[in-house]
Amino acid sequence: MTSSTDTSRAARVLGRPFHIGDLTIPNRIAMAPMTRKFSPGGVPGDDVARYYARRAALDVGLIITEGTFVGHPSAGMSDRIPRFWGEDAFAGWRRVVADVHEAGGKIIPQLWHVGVTRVEGSGPVASAPPVGPSGIGLDGAPKGEALSTGDIDDVVRAFADAAAAARLLGFDGLELHGAHGYLIDQFLWNRTNKRTDGYGGDLASRTRFAAEIVAAVRAAVTPDFPIFFRLSQWKSDNYDARIADNPAELERILTPLAEVGVDVFHASTRRYWIPEFDGSDLNLAGWARKLTGKPSITVGSVGLDKEFVGPSGRAAESSVTDIGELLDRAERDEFDMVAVGRALVADAEWARKTLGGHSEDIRPYSVEHLASLS
Numbered sequence: 001m002t003s004s005t006d007t008s009r010a011a012r013v014l015g016r017p018f019h020i021g022d023l024t025i026p027n028r029i030a031m032a033p034m035t036r037k038f039s040p041g042g043v044p045g046d047d048v049a050r051y052y053a054r055r056a057a058l059d060v061g062l063i064i065t066e067g068t069f070v071g072h073p074s075a076g077m078s079d080r081i082p083r084f085w086g087e088d089a090f091a092g093w094r095r096v097v098a099d100v101h102e103a104g105g106k107i108i109p110q111l112w113h114v115g116v117t118r119v120e121g122s123g124p125v126a127s128a129p130p131v132g133p134s135g136i137g138l139d140g141a142p143k144g145e146a147l148s149t150g151d152i153d154d155v156v157r158a159f160a161d162a163a164a165a166a167r168l169l170g171f172d173g174l175e176l177h178g179a180h181g182y183l184i185d186q187f188l189w190n191r192t193n194k195r196t197d198g199y200g201g202d203l204a205s206r207t208r209f210a211a212e213i214v215a216a217v218r219a220a221v222t223p224d225f226p227i228f229f230r231l232s233q234w235k236s237d238n239y240d241a242r243i244a245d246n247p248a249e250l251e252r253i254l255t256p257l258a259e260v261g262v263d264v265f266h267a268s269t270r271r272y273w274i275p276e277f278d279g280s281d282l283n284l285a286g287w288a289r290k291l292t293g294k295p296s297i298t299v300g301s302v303g304l305d306k307e308f309v310g311p312s313g314r315a316a317e318s319s320v321t322d323i324g325e326l327l328d329r330a331e332r333d334e335f336d337m338v339a340v341g342r343a344l345v346a347d348a349e350w351a352r353k354t355l356g357g358h359s360e361d362i363r364p365y366s367v368e369h370l371a372s373l374s
Helices: 004-014 046-057 087-102 149-168 183-188 203-220 247-260 284-292 324-331 342-346 350-356 367-371
Strands: 018-020 023-025 029-031 062-069 106-112 174-180 227-235 264-268 296-299 337-340
Touching (some): 023 106, 029 350, 046 062, 149 203, 174 183, 174 203, 174 264, 183 227, 203 227, 227 247, 247 284, 264 284, 342 350
Parallel strands (some): 029 062, 062 106, 106 174, 227 264, 296 337
C-alpha cells in the first residue's frame, strides 16, 4: 500500500495539469475505458452520466468513455453497449458530457469497431456480418468477410463522421480504439491481415488503414482537437501476441500515425511495470513517447497486484498495492498520464484518496464490483 510519503509525492507527480491542443486536463489521472453493457438499445442513460460524473467530481482529470460503436453496420457486438450514431444516442452523450463538465472533469469518447470479433446475429445491427482485413479470426481460422476497398472507405468515413459528432457534442477530444484485436488492430497484426493489396504485407501497408482513419478524423475536427490512439501488443485471449518485435518495428507503425494527426498514444499493457523490449526498462507507453515525441498514457494493473484476467478467464480479485514504481517512471517522463481501470471501478474515490493522502483507505478490487460498476 502507498505510504503517506508516497502519497505526498503522488500529489506532486500526478497532480500536475496536462496540456494538449486546446485541452487542459487538471491532473495526470485518466479513467481507462471499460465496457459496461449498461446502455439498453445502445443509448447511454442518466445512470451512465452519473457513473462518469461521479469520478470526475472525485478528481479524475480525464474520463475516457467505454468503447462506443461508430456508425458502420458491423461495428458493434451488443445492443447494450453504447453506440455513437443516431440522435437518441447523441442526446444521451450530450447529458454525459454536460454532467462530467459540471463536475469539473474532461471527457473523450473511445470510438470503436470490433471487426471479426463480432458474433453473428448480435446487436446493434443483427443482420450485419463480422468483417475484417482478411476474413480471419483472432485464432487464425476463417471468420466473417474480408473488407473490399470500398468497404474500407465506408469504415473510414464512419470514424470521421463520429469524430465530427464528438466535437459538436462538446467532447474534449476523442480516442480511436486501435488495440486488443479489434478492427484497426486486426489490420496491424500479421496473423489477421493476410491481404496482398496496399493494406497488407509489410508493416507500412498494414498500418495504412489506421493512418487513413487518423487522417480522416483529423480532417473532420479542428486542428487543436486532441486525437488519442489506443494501441496494444496483446489481443483478447492471446496475451503473447505482438504487432512489433522490436523498437524499430514499433516506430514504423507509430510514426505514420503521429505524422497524420495522433496527439497522444495510449499504450495498453496488462502490467505497466513490465519492460516492452529487451535491453531497456521502458514500457510500451515509454517507447511510444520516445519513438514519436508525442505524449503517452500508461495503463495496466495500476494500484493493483494482479492483471486483468486470471486463470479462470474472469477478472481477478486484486489487492491494493504501492504505486512507487509508477511515480518513479512518471518522474523520469517515461509517460505523461496514467489511466486507471479496475481500481476506479472498485473505488470511485481512488484519485482523490491517492492525491489527498488517504491511500490506506482505498478499497481493493473483487469480481463483485463487476455486478454494479456504479
